[in-house]
Amino acid sequence: MTVHSIKNFDELATTPNRKMALEIIETGLEAINTEKVIEDSISLVGSALFIKGKSFNLTKFKKIKVVGFGKSSPDAALALEKILGKRISGGAVIGLQKVPTEYIESFIGTHPRPSETNIEAGKKIYEIINESNEDDLIIVLVSGGGSALLCYPESEYTEGARLYDEFLECGKTTIEMNIVRNHLSLLKGGGLAKLAYPATVIGLVFSDVPGDHFEYVASGSTYKDKTTIGDAKQIIKNNNLGKFDLIETPKEDKYFENVCNFILVSNKTAVKAMEKKAEEFGLEANIISTELYDETNRALDKIFAAKKDNFVILAAGEPRIVVKKGGGKGGRNLHMGLEVLKNKMIEANSDSVFISFASDGMDNSDAAGAIVDKKTIEKVEKLNLNISDYLQRFDSYNFFQKSGDIIMTGATGANVSDLMILLSKK
Secondary structure, three states: OOOOOOOOHHHHOOOHHHHHHHHHHHHHHHHOOHHHHHHHHEEEEOOEEEEOOEEEEHHHOOEEEEEEEOOOHHHHHHHHHHHHHHHEEEEEEEEOOOOOOOOOEEEEOOOOOOOOHHHHHHHHHHHHHHOOOOOEEEEEEEEOOHHHHOOOOOHHHHHHHHHHHHHHHHOOOHHHHHHHHHOOOOOOOOHHHHHHOOOEEEEEEEOOOOOOOHHHHHHOOOOOOOOOHHHHHHHHHHOOOOOOOOOOOOOOHHHHOOEEEEEEEOHHHHHHHHHHHHHHOOOEEEEEEEEEOOEHHHHHHHHHHOOOOOEEEEEEEOOEOOOOOOOOOOOHHHHHHHHHHHOOOOOOOOOEEEEEEEOOOOOOOOOOEEEEOHHHHHHHHHHOOOHHHHHHOOOHHHHHHHHOOEEOOOOOOOOOOEEEEEEEOO
């Protein structure tokens, strides 16, 4: 019996094309499974720790500490303990779920809006790193969601929450928001590397940032920040965000001399696996972009402009959405599904299937996304659902819940941005 990562796979896979599209998605999710990524990237041979082919002699270090923040960090910590075991002298990670780690303390925080509950973990991570010296090895598990989950000092969570609310209304990119976040924190924007100096730091990065902008993942705690207070002030001014207490990020090269960052996974990992699966089905595949930052309508135009029969169009990124009215439920992936219906991008007699889904399994709700095709159109007409009304209220979750097209995976423990597929097969 096949075990599906999509919990309601059988209920959704009611046509051959739907089934193929859902299987392609599952292949992408399997490729970014956090435990698998750790196992494939890291090994221990005697006292030599190998990470993507580079070795570290563990006999050089008196203590090995592990800290982490982001949606993948708890699962990564658990997988790392299986490799290093009692060699780990201590640590702390914060994510959206608690894991049964033995040597690393596990915290549950809030996301996407930071809160006071994140401060306890942030303080613990700060203390662990601050107590380190040149004989220590600090392994840092960095993943998407870490910008909200990692907060220190205490003032950061209140300013971070206000920043998130302001950015939601102006619809700017995560990178712009993270530039400002870097200048609110003692740990972001290379602050962690400075605090750890002169210890050796290994950054294990699970990227959720579209494109190769790895220094922005979880606000770049182990990277030298190229931005300044002036850049942050300009973003604040351009978007009328109000007043924030900003600090400069470390610029001295010496703080990064002992830092080695490894990119373990990104959205390219997922779409490449999805491309291969589509080809196994005898379909040609076209990856049009892995860094879609456009507004949702523009992103959809790019995807559907590439549509061809017997083709699978793949894309990844974080399309922008400007939330002008509160009260609804659902994120940008579900919203894009509604826009496909509103703009009649799939016709009632079409064999095309469109899916946009959050790789972390939570599209600002407990749903990962929605599947849209001619069967969706039939159900919407039968139920007499007003698409425009749900769009205006930003209530895509309840719309697709009524049509029965919501995709449920639960929290995947991975996060590499949003993934999109348009499958067209006669």
